[in-house]
Amino acid sequence: MATDVVMPQMGESIAEGTIVRWIKKVGDKVDRDEPLFEISTDKVDAEIPSPAAGVVSEIRVKEGETVPVNSVVAVIGPASAGATAATASAGKASGEATAAPARTQAEPPATPAAPAAKPVETPKPSPQADGSPAAAAARPAPEPPSPPPAPKAAPAQPARTASASTEELIRQRSSPLVRKIAKEHNVDISQLQGTGIAGRVTKDDILGYLGQEGRERQGGREGEQQRPIARPSLVPSAPAFKPGEFDRVEKMSPMRKRIAEHMIQSRRTSAHVHSVFEVNFSRVAQARERHKAEFERAGTKLTYLSFIVKAAIDALRAVPVVNASVDGDTIVYHKEINVGIAVALDWGLIVPVIKHADEKNLLGLSRAIADLANRARAKQLKPEDVQGGTFTITNPGVFGALFGMPIINQPQVAIVGVGNVEKRPVVIEDAIAIRPMAYLSIGYDHRIIDGAVADEFMSHVKKTLETWDPNVV
Amino acid sequence: MTRDYDVIVIGAGTGGYVAAIRAAQLGLKTAVVEKQKALGGTCLLWGCIPTKALLEHAHALKIVQHAKEWGVSIPSTGSGQAAGAVGIDMNQVHTRKDRIVNGLTKGVEFLFKKNKIDWIKGTARLTGNGGVDVFEGEKQMLRARKEIIVATGSAPRSVPGIEIDRKRIITSDEAIHLREVPQSLAILGSGAVGVEFASIFRRFGSDVTILELLPRLVPVEDDAVSAELEKSFRKQGITSHTGAKATGARATADGVDLDVQLADGSTKTLHTDYLLVATGRGPVTTGLNAEGVGLQMEKGYIKVDAQYRTNVQGISAIGDVITLGGLSSQGHPQLAHVSSAEGIVAAERIAGQEARPLNYDHVPGCTYCDPEIGSVGLTEREANARGYDVRIGTFPFGVLGRAKMAGETDGFVKIVSEKKYDELLGVHMIGMRSTELVAEATVALRLEATVEELIRTIHAHPTMAEAVGEAAHASHGGAIHL
Numbered sequence: 001m002a003t004d005v006v007m008p009q010m011g012e013s014i015a016e017g018t019i020v021r022w023i024k025k026v027g028d029k030v031d032r033d034e035p036l037f038e039i040s041t042d043k044v045d046a047e048i049p050s051p052a053a054g055v056v057s058e059i060r061v062k063e064g065e066t067v068p069v070n071s072v073v074a075v076i077g078p079a080s081a082g083a084t085a086a087t088a089s090a091g092k093a094s095g096e097a098t099a100a101p102a103r104t105q106a107e108p109p110a111t112p113a114a115p116a117a118k119p120v121e122t123p124k125p126s127p128q129a130d131g132s133p134a135a136a137a138a139r140p141a142p143e144p145p146s147p148p149p150a151p152k153a154a155p156a157q158p159a160r161t162a163s164a165s166t167e168e169l170i171r172q173r174s175s176p177l178v179r180k181i182a183k184e185h186n187v188d189i190s191q192l193q194g195t196g197i198a199g200r201v202t203k204d205d206i207l208g209y210l211g212q213e214g215r216e217r218q219g220g221r222e223g224e225q226q227r228p229i230a231r232p233s234l235v236p237s238a239p240a241f242k243p244g245e246f247d248r249v250e251k252m253s254p255m256r257k258r259i260a261e262h263m264i265q266s267r268r269t270s271a272h273v274h275s276v277f278e279v280n281f282s283r284v285a286q287a288r289e290r291h292k293a294e295f296e297r298a299g300t301k302l303t304y305l306s307f308i309v310k311a312a313i314d315a316l317r318a319v320p321v322v323n324a325s326v327d328g329d330t331i332v333y334h335k336e337i338n339v340g341i342a343v344a345l346d347w348g349l350i351v352p353v354i355k356h357a358d359e360k361n362l363l364g365l366s367r368a369i370a371d372l373a374n375r376a377r378a379k380q381l382k383p384e385d386v387q388g389g390t391f392t393i394t395n396p397g398v399f400g401a402l403f404g405m406p407i408i409n410q411p412q413v414a415i416v417g418v419g420n421v422e423k424r425p426v427v428i429e430d431a432i433a434i435r436p437m438a439y440l441s442i443g444y445d446h447r448i449i450d451g452a453v454a455d456e457f458m459s460h461v462k463k464t465l466e467t468w469d470p471n472v473v
Numbered sequence: 474m475t476r477d478y479d480v481i482v483i484g485a486g487t488g489g490y491v492a493a494i495r496a497a498q499l500g501l502k503t504a505v506v507e508k509q510k511a512l513g514g515t516c517l518l519w520g521c522i523p524t525k526a527l528l529e530h531a532h533a534l535k536i537v538q539h540a541k542e543w544g545v546s547i548p549s550t551g552s553g554q555a556a557g558a559v560g561i562d563m564n565q566v567h568t569r570k571d572r573i574v575n576g577l578t579k580g581v582e583f584l585f586k587k588n589k590i591d592w593i594k595g596t597a598r599l600t601g602n603g604g605v606d607v608f609e610g611e612k613q614m615l616r617a618r619k620e621i622i623v624a625t626g627s628a629p630r631s632v633p634g635i636e637i638d639r640k641r642i643i644t645s646d647e648a649i650h651l652r653e654v655p656q657s658l659a660i661l662g663s664g665a666v667g668v669e670f671a672s673i674f675r676r677f678g679s680d681v682t683i684l685e686l687l688p689r690l691v692p693v694e695d696d697a698v699s700a701e702l703e704k705s706f707r708k709q710g711i712t713s714h715t716g717a718k719a720t721g722a723r724a725t726a727d728g729v730d731l732d733v734q735l736a737d738g739s740t741k742t743l744h745t746d747y748l749l750v751a752t753g754r755g756p757v758t759t760g761l762n763a764e765g766v767g768l769q770m771e772k773g774y775i776k777v778d779a780q781y782r783t784n785v786q787g788i789s790a791i792g793d794v795i796t797l798g799g800l801s802s803q804g805h806p807q808l809a810h811v812s813s814a815e816g817i818v819a820a821e822r823i824a825g826q827e828a829r830p831l832n833y834d835h836v837p838g839c840t841y842c843d844p845e846i847g848s849v850g851l852t853e854r855e856a857n858a859r860g861y862d863v864r865i866g867t868f869p870f871g872v873l874g875r876a877k878m879a880g881e882t883d884g885f886v887k888i889v890s891e892k893k894y895d896e897l898l899g900v901h902m903i904g905m906r907s908t909e910l911v912a913e914a915t916v917a918l919r920l921e922a923t924v925e926e927l928i929r930t931i932h933a934h935p936t937m938a939e940a941v942g943e944a945a946h947a948s949h950g951g952a953i954h955l
Contacts (some may be wrong), residue, residue: 002826002827031484078825078826175921176920177895177921177922178921180895183892183895202921327827
């Protein structure tokens with residue numbers, strides 16, 4: 001039997017997800033748990049494994065499209081069904097010219113005489129298709145359907161078509177009647193789930209959708225609440241921008257949009273203040289030299305970052321208001337110390353969280369950092385991996401920065417930036433010495449953390465690092 | 474010894490044999506149980522194929538009868554016989570018809586061999602848990618590992634008060650083999666079977682009288698089609714009594730006395746050579762032990778769901794023997810192509826493929842009377858009943874060059890649509906080639922076309938199909954050639 005592949009629920013508060021990339025195309029064979037597609041949600045980007053073995057018989061959601069959780073995004077047919085006629089609408093629509101890789105002819109045909117032309121038929125609409133909040137969220141998003149992302153190497157192209165053209169609407173599988181009804185009711189067909197052959201939107205689909213919308217309208221305020229969360233606009237009143245002839249216009253990836261939203265939101269929310277401390281890493285360097293091999297035998301690397309995280313945890317215990325959040329006119333002091341580590345990715349940035357970091361020793365922290373960074377780069381993070389952080393450390397030094405002035409990761413109130421650790425001449429007891437030095441900066445929310453408190457916190461960090469016992473890790 | 478199969482199909486009609494081939498194509502080991510001497514069921518042996526063969530003979534005769542008009546000269550046979558007195562040789566008619574039927578049933582046999590489907594000859598009896606006993610000579614025991622598909626079909630049935638004796642009071646099964654052209658023939662019922670035999674025997678030379686209980690001929694068709702057929706039949710000399718009830722029939726040595734109550738309440742007795750009872754077909758489940766294995770029945774039909782599953786696990790049913798309950802608004806159509814479509818859906822579902830339910834509003838109907846009828850979708854009456862804001866477009870065949878050339882100018886194409894979205898709801902036609910033209914309309918409905926799409930579709934000239942495009946134009950305010 002065919003298996004529906006749905007947009008997974010990637011965490012409780014997540015209502016929708018964006019298909020970033022289809023790893024498998026229509027007609028591809030897929031094993032159970034083999035990566036099938038990549039999604040981007042409010043929290044994480046993740047590779048989603050196939051729920052069943054078989055052949056991808058249908059892809060219902062194009063790359064770049066956002067759908068509510070539990071929407072059927074693809075269908076895995078039995079291996080024998082031969083997904084031939086159900087053409088990959090997604091493959092075609094994506095900017096990649098390499099649509100579906102040709103199905104390997106060497107495969108032994110599982111069914112001897114199945115006529116090749118038989119289209120794989122799609123299942124009936126899922127039972128939750130009416131009334132449920134999930135279905136209600138299926139209404140078109142306020143934004144126009146995303147045009148396919150331009151290939152990276154593409155020449156500059158003027159992006160004049162912001163909304164779906166008629167051609168795109170026709171390409172969306174539907175029928176003359178459906179298009180007529182859609183026009184009448186101003187419905188974006190590409191937002192509908194088609195139940196016809198190969199995902200075709202049928203008369204029943206659109207009438208069902210309109211009926212549902214009608215019910216919601218009558219439902220008044222209740223219906224309003226079921227609408228998907230409106231995204232805060234990135235720039236409320238940005239001056240109109242007109243791309244020049246030679247400009248390349250590219251749509252933001254979902255992750256990029258999220259970063260943009262979060263940064264702006266943070267800047268609007270917190271009263272950012274920064275201060276910078278210089279830290280002598282001599283003793284940490286000694287400790288690191290002494291225990292490096294030991295850590296390597298244990299399967300991980302002992303980095304400066306591990307020490308800094310450890311030092312920050314101690315300081316957070318000492319200065320709890322740095323490990324807090326603002327909730328209206330109250331201050332929430334977090335019992336847990338969950339340290340987020342910003343990980344730079346080729347395609348953006350993500351902040352996975354070391355949970356209960358205060359319960360880990362240096363080895364545990366090193367392992368946790370390595371694990372989160374690896375999984376972030378492999379898109380293997382789970383939503384819970386990026387949730388619940390109470391404090392964040394970012395490391396611009398790896399790119400050579402002396403120090404950074406980081407923006408707070410909301411709803412936290414402080415973030416530490418680590419500068420490049422390098423040997424510098426320093427004055428020690430009136431002598432000039434060469435020491436491994438680094439600037440640590442802190443961005444903090446002046447609403448609840450005053451300068452003295454922030455500096456107290458940073459002094460604590462500095463002291464821990466500069467007085468580290470090289471024999472103890 | 475019990476023989477195991479994945480799928481056992483009971484009945485080799487157009488439902489059963491198609492289901493078997495589809496199942497075999499999908500890799501299932503399949504057997505078909507059939508009690509007749511040949512494969513193909515009603516359609517091939519007594520239904521569609523032989524009747525349409527007779528109709529082609531009737532058409533050939535029609536051409537020859539009008540030889541003078543066509544400029545065809547028929548040499549006299551020596552005794553000075555004129556062309557106007559051409560006749561039909563029933564022996565030759567049956568020889569040719571049987572040759573066609575044989576060829577087609579052999580074709581099905583060939584398809585069985587090609588797909589390695591076993592034909593088990595005999596009568597099937599369900600024994601439960603996938604078991605099927607077959608009786609003919611020695612009892613054979615079969616077992617279906619996956620599914621049994623019951624496709625036992627239907628047989629003609631009468632109405633109360635009329636007893637079929639198969640000699641003078643006959644059904645289509647006997648009419649198809651009639652070796653003589655009767656002087657007179659009364660036909661009870663004006664569905665497809667009734668009007669087709671009326672056309673055949675009227676052309677062959679019989680006096681034909683049709684009795685229909687309902688107020689019009691071909692009652693399932695659009696009212697306009699019924700009216701056109703009645704008009705055409707009248708021209709051809711066929712007597713139609715609608716709203717007439719047969720209250721009794723007595724077979725005599727050389728004919729039938731039929732008591733009729735006419736629409737105006739008067740009664741009379743008709744004397745004809747034969748009475749053809751064409752009042753419908755009932756399900757065939759004799760010897761099947763359907764109740765024995767617990768199949769849910771409704772008025773003798775096997776109750777199934779939209780995927781053709783019965784209430785008993787492992788038993789499906791398709792074709793004339795089933796009822797869908799409320800799933801089909803019109804009742805379940807007893808048509809060969811419907812059975813085949815159901816057989817394919819059932820076989821694919823059993824093979825593990827996704828099975829999409831059929832849309833019974835999109836089943837084309839073809840009636841091969843003269844003039845023939847093709848229709849699909851809602852009639853005007855049905856569309857109104859469903860609350861549509863209905864729009865009608867009609868175009869007569871008589872205007873078309875193609876129809877004039879053929880000398881077949883009766884009939885029209887009528888398009889039923891609705892105004893709000895310009896949705897095509899139904900297409901009804903009567904006249905030459907209507908049974909072929911309906912294919913275009915069926916695709917249009919299937920693809921959810923608007924009338925505008927039909928207008929913009931280029932129709933080749935000169936064809937009968939031009940009438941479809943013109944009827945679409947007419948829907949939007951004006952046909953070009955009218």
